[in-house]
Amino acid sequence: MASFPSSGRTAPRRRDDRGVAFPSPLVMLSVLAVAMASITFVATRDQAPTERRVDTATIASADQTPTPTAEPAPTPTKKPKPKPQLKRGEVYVEVYNNSGIRGLAAETAAKATGVGWAVVGEDNWQGLIPTSTVYFPPRLEAAGKQLALDLGIGRTAPAVGVMKRDRLTVILTADAPR
Secondary structure (H helix, E strand, O other), rough: OEEOOOOOEEEEOOOOOOOOOOOHHHHHHHHHHHHHHHHHHHHHOOOOOOOOOHHHHHHHHHHOOOOOOOOOOOOOOOOOOOOOOOOOOHHHHEEEEEEOOHHHHHHHHHHHHHOEEEEEHHHHOOOOOOOOEEEEOHHHHHHHHHHHHHOOOOOEEEEEOOOOOOOHHHEEOOOOOO
């Protein structure tokens, strides 16, 4: 190194053009592994995982060579799913009177409670309803139909307007069964 005579400092080193030092093989393999994992993730992210059922019959049949006289294995029959049981006490019901009959909502609410429904309110309804109806939100359609059967009401319909979406709404008219 050259030094400057008056200041006592040394001259800065010149950068030489010998080349670039490559990273160690471990770093290179790590970068390659991350790249491959990224490509695999992108290629398979929209696919559902595949599963196979393997039982002892499958393993045994794979070990044997098929013969022309072999009969195909019987396919297991699927049992239909049982319908979920309706628990009347877990479904809220509101009963409204849209007729001139005093106490009709209270009478019907008592009848619904008597067969196990959870009646949470009764009141008068203002509006035009063509006939007594059980209104239901989409997830309670089966419950609405069952309530209509229990009360002898012939009409069910999806909930509309200001009706609550977590319960059944019964609106009674003069034709309501008593």
